[in-house]
Amino acid sequence: MNLDPKTDLTFTRTINAPVSLLWECWTTPKHIKNFFVPKPHSVDDCEIDLRVGGRFNTVMNVDGNQMVNEGVYLEVEEGKRLVFTDTYSEDWKPAADPFMTAIIEFEDDGNGGTTYTATARHRTSDARQTHEEMGFFDGWGTVATQLEEYAKTLE
Incomplete structure (x- = not known):
């Protein structure tokens, strides 16, 4: 994947949990x-x-x-990659004001853990900058830490 620094934000971290468990966490609503x-x-x-064209809806508080x-x-x-967007909703209904496309990648690190990469792709450099200023790195980093901590409770 060719990233564009003008529109994309990304980070990679090693998470001390197996790919299969992280995949389950990312694909199960209760997790x-x-x-x-x-x-x-x-x-x-x-x-x-969980299918191409299927919904990924959340209500955040x-x-x-x-x-x-x-x-x-x-x-x-x-077990490898999830790509989701708010550009469309289920049945390919276009969104009025989309924000980003997220790409979550999982790779076995060879030591029982996972190399975890989270990427947010934006339509414009302004949207990317807004997301960075909102705290992309801290926020998505915190989510990765919470994911690791939560996965440990499931092992």
Whole structure:
């Protein structure tokens, strides 16, 4: 994948949990609720239809405000890669004001852990900058830490 520094944000981290467990966490609504947004924020609801064109909908609670995010999977490569976007919702309904496409990649690190890469691709450099200023690296880094901590409770 060729990243464009003008529109893309990405980071890679080693997570001390096997790929299969992280995949399960990212593809199961009850697990998403435990790591998907930085605490003290939360996910109040999550719906997943894990297939290309299937829904990935969340309702996040941020400081008491519910934020509905409807999206769709663009790519599902079992145990390796999830690509989802808010550009469309289920049945390819275009969104009025899309924000990003997320790419989550998992690779066995050879030591029982996972090389985890999270990428956010944006339509414009302004959207990318907004996301970085919102705290992409801290926020998505916190999510990765919460994912690791939560996965440990499932082992």
